[in-house]
Amino acid sequence: MKNRFLLLCMLCLAITVHSQVIDPPTPVLSLPAYPAAVIPESELNIPVQVDLAPFFAMANKKVDTLFTSPRFPDDWVQQGCDTRYKYSFRRGPLQFSLKNTTLDISFMGYYKIIGSTRACVNGKAVTPWTPACQCGFEEGERKVKVGFSIAISLLTNYTVKMQITRKEPEPLDKCTVCFWGQDITPVIISALKKELDVSKADLEKSYGRVDLKPHFQTLWNQLNTPYNVNNMGWLQINPQKIRINSIQTVNNQLQISVGLAAKPVVRFEKPSALITPVPHASNFSRNQGFQVYADLVMNYDSLSRILTAQIAGKEFTFSKAFIKKRFIFRECKLLGSRDNRLVMQVKFTGTNDGTFYVTGKPLYYANTRTLQVTDVDFDIQSQNALLKTADWLFSKKITSEIEKMAKYDLTELLSTARSNINQQLNRQFIKGITGSGNIKDISVAGIFPQSGWLAVRAYGDGDFLLKVAGLDL
Template structure:
């Protein structure tokens, strides 16, 4: 009997020490929760250039190059009984000058006049007409400075209003005809004013109001479209409101500085293009720069490789019923999320080979920019399975080592994201629309475990401008 008991004890010790595989069932992963970010309203600076060259060309066409008295040179203009004349006026090239919202159109005019006189009594001629006298014919044409002033404004419905004012002609050379040495320059200037007033009316009729709303609607649609950002997803500007900050001029370009209230976001999946009518120009408070949420991706495979490289080979020794148990980490792999906790698969060797699963809570520490998987504990299914086969594995040493090693420095991730965003902000988004800006600050706003990756939501702020190439009138 004594020998039988010894044999039974030896058999138990043999069975207890015999290595056997320990595999606990994998936990069911939860559907990923991915809350939408409450995007703050940002302000983007949007310099829009309006090309005035077509207007300049039209002005050259609308302002006549030649003014003459009726049916010149055959017929006369007669004022009263004693004087008659006929004239010709031609203009030089138009010169355009833009300053703020005022456009000056100036040119030099060249004129000549032929006239004669006779004696009259009580409105009746008593002598024949004298031989015709000339001014600006043999000695060269007389000069006069002429111009228009155009005040430019923009209405809330995207209509550019141009109010044209004729300047008073300024004669450079006076014209004294031979009969009595009479200065008839004022007579010529009055006739010229009537001709210029006709040109002014033509300009206001053609370009007094220019509707830019179709152009702004096209621009609005383009800003609502998603744009691919390399390695980061899809950027959507999401414009909300428009304000006119200022109107300036340079060369032939009218620059309208538009303040754009927007809610830009970066998404993993390509969003649908939003269709909305462009709102009227409004007033709203100014915000400095832009704020945007960008969701960065950390793949579980790369995170698992980092963790495994740090923990593989770590060994612990435990005692169970006077038997030494060795535990050696082989691999630690991140799988996904369950109830907003990261699920990790742990493969081990030693006294036994096997697999179990633990969960942990992803936490971010802003002071060190570190992601830590904290509160690591055995998954409930692994716990139940190990209670039946290998309860000796329940040790704070194991979960503590995983928690110690499951630490990730996000400095490089955020720095790379900042570099990528700066590169993507300073480029041409589409023909005629190019961006310019920089990210001042980027910081983590949330960690969201997904099915195949860990989403790191970054909050960025900086400055950004969109330059729109010239819109033709």
């Protein structure tokens, strides 16, 4: 009878304990701590191509096609009392030759001259003018090679400076007229130089200095503009400084190699476009390669589903006062963080039904590309509730199982991030500005629990080239 009474008491106690629902208060979550990335300066190489065709066209307009003596063919040019002449000079097509930073403009000139002479004494004519003699008519126009040399440089304020030098005309044919019986080519060349100097002055006035700063400001603004990376976030190049590496000419283009120091980052939320003036070009140390930080999102709901799928139904048996206790995982849900530790809600059934909360530290293992919640322990309020109602649940077996299952392979996430960033780098930003780059590898630089997601700060390095073409002078 006594044994029956004891058994009945134990049964009643078991029923009473089973009927108790364990429901400790939810931990107070910390405000999300999300430090700004300490981003090193990256080196971007930008070949800027400036089309020189407009300059060539302008040069063709500015350099006259026909030079003549004043009021040719009606009036004469008279040097002293005894000589008079008049001439016509026409130029052939301009030929452009580029080498390094020097532009040569040359053309073939064709001229003809008519003149006559008379005898003079003390500056007074004593005979009439002889019949006019000519050169370059019947035997064909006389030829002379003419040209300009233009030294091109880029100043730190993005002004293209063109220093124009007139070359000495090079006569290919001599011109001898009957009335002199001597070579009068130097007379023609002297007159030609004066005309060419006028053309040189016109070129310098129009193109001696060309301001490219508005173009560089447009480029600077575009690099500060955020671009969506396949809904992964917003890429912003964040330019810092500009360096002019080299300047040269190729074919019909002025090619400027620009080094850009930048701090590129991909953010969750769209940042505002920065409006800052483009700084003057400066010298700064070269950093090889390109680095980008990307803040990736791992949604708590998705992580919770993965963890629940792995742990739901796991059962443990405990003994308490010779009575077997059953614990069965129903659900494990990530909520947020407190004191830089992830907070998880665990729902269970078995001998008791209810909920408790655990915390753990998220760690990333680079060798396996795995995120794991480690050092899992009961939240302090859950500890108190369990100790009062079901202290047998306060077990390392449970927390160890959670730690074992709270493991996430980030290989696919990082691979997708790398693919998305590469796709965004290799595209046309605006007309005439095209990117070409490759993120070689991507790794995790930090894990930051937020209110509704786990922030994974990824770091990638590689090469990036930004090509700017079609800027006109």
